[in-house]
Amino acid sequence: MISINSLTKRFGEHVAVDNLSFDVKPGEVLGFLGPNGAGKSTTMKMLTGFLTPDGGSASVCGFDVQTQILQAQQQMGYLPEGAPCYGDMRVKGFLEFIAAVRGFSGAEKHQRVARAVEQVELQSVLGQRIETLSKGFKRRVGLAQAILHDPQVLILDEPTDGLDPNQKHHVRHLIQQLAEGSNKIVVISTHILEEVSAVCSRAVIIGRGRLLADGTPDELEARSRYHQAVTLSLSQPVDTQALVQLPGVLAVESQREGQQLTVLAKPGEVIFPAVGQLAREQHWPVAELSVERGRLDDVFRGLTSGEAA
Numbered sequence: 001m002i003s004i005n006s007l008t009k010r011f012g013e014h015v016a017v018d019n020l021s022f023d024v025k026p027g028e029v030l031g032f033l034g035p036n037g038a039g040k041s042t043t044m045k046m047l048t049g050f051l052t053p054d055g056g057s058a059s060v061c062g063f064d065v066q067t068q069i070l071q072a073q074q075q076m077g078y079l080p081e082g083a084p085c086y087g088d089m090r091v092k093g094f095l096e097f098i099a100a101v102r103g104f105s106g107a108e109k110h111q112r113v114a115r116a117v118e119q120v121e122l123q124s125v126l127g128q129r130i131e132t133l134s135k136g137f138k139r140r141v142g143l144a145q146a147i148l149h150d151p152q153v154l155i156l157d158e159p160t161d162g163l164d165p166n167q168k169h170h171v172r173h174l175i176q177q178l179a180e181g182s183n184k185i186v187v188i189s190t191h192i193l194e195e196v197s198a199v200c201s202r203a204v205i206i207g208r209g210r211l212l213a214d215g216t217p218d219e220l221e222a223r224s225r226y227h228q229a230v231t232l233s234l235s236q237p238v239d240t241q242a243l244v245q246l247p248g249v250l251a252v253e254s255q256r257e258g259q260q261l262t263v264l265a266k267p268g269e270v271i272f273p274a275v276g277q278l279a280r281e282q283h284w285p286v287a288e289l290s291v292e293r294g295r296l297d298d299v300f301r302g303l304t305s306g307e308a309a
């Protein structure tokens with residue numbers, strides 16, 4: 001388990017992480033969200049021992065990150081932002097070096113490297129110098145070194161940044177596989193909100209170093225003004241007056257010159273049956289009628305607008 005208690009980091013006068021507290025339990029894939037400069041990378045660097053906190057504490061699998069960082073690091077794999085260091089090393093040599101640092105030798109070292117190479121599909125670039133790789137392959141080398149020792153906790157700073165759509169899908173699948181049924185913890189920072197719905201069991205949103213929201217993707221989506229909204233696709237525009245007057249309806253948004261209507265529900269109201277019935281009664285030319293769970297981007301914007309550092 002990861003436990004973060006009142007963690008604080010200052011750079012001069014600037015408070016990058018401000019009294020931040022939350023826990024992550026085994027089996028959770030936590031999406032760590034926030035606008036640019038919110039303090040995500042700084043928090044991850046403190047968890048992994050690359051920065052020293054100015055206040056508060058954190059522990060990983062019971063090991064304090066300030067007083068027992070070596071034990072904590074043995075439990076963790078970390079993909080930092082950007083490219084791996086040691087750009088002049090070749091991919092295979094770099095991964096063997098990391099495996100040796102992690103304490104593996106002989107056949108086990110080779111097996112560990114071979115397995116990580118296969119998991120993130122690095123076979124084609126094994127002999128290439130890291131600095132000559134494309135951005136996406138550099139990310140994949142970083143991911144391979146993070147999973148080499150099959151850690152209990154994975155801290156991944158924007159793991160799909162720079163990857164093509166196929167690789168994004170592949171890495172998301174890999175993250176799900178790593179977490180599934182293994183009781184491991186994966187923490188990923190990301191700006192891609194679909195990624196959160198796709199792979200995360202929980203999301204924490206921070207702004208200016210402070211906790212703004214914490215919940216499952218479903219719980220956060222339910223805070224959106226689009227939660228329980230009904231969207232109608234129409235072959236021609238209709239008079240929306242009757243829709244606006246339905247009980248439980250908050251507002252009607254019109255798109256595509258009236259051929260798509262989004263009917264917003266008042267908080268706690270379920271309007272789908274009434275909207276469907278009205279459409280039937282009025283013989284509206286409805287091509288599609290759907291209900292929304294809510295929009296994470298809408299919730300994110302609501303919580304973080306004006307929060308950028």
Ligand SMILES: Nc1ncnc2c1ncn2[C@@H]1O[C@H](COP(=O)(O)OP(=O)(O)OP(=O)(O)O)[C@@H](O)[C@H]1O
Binds near residue numbers: 011016039040042309
């Ligand atoms: N070494 C440093 N020296 C001074 N300020 C820093 C340093 N590292 C980070 N900061 C500042 O701390 C704040 C938090 O930065 P951090 O990189 O943690 O944000 P982030 O949420 O990861 O952002 P992004 O989404 O852009 O990666 C920013 O204002 C940043 O400029």
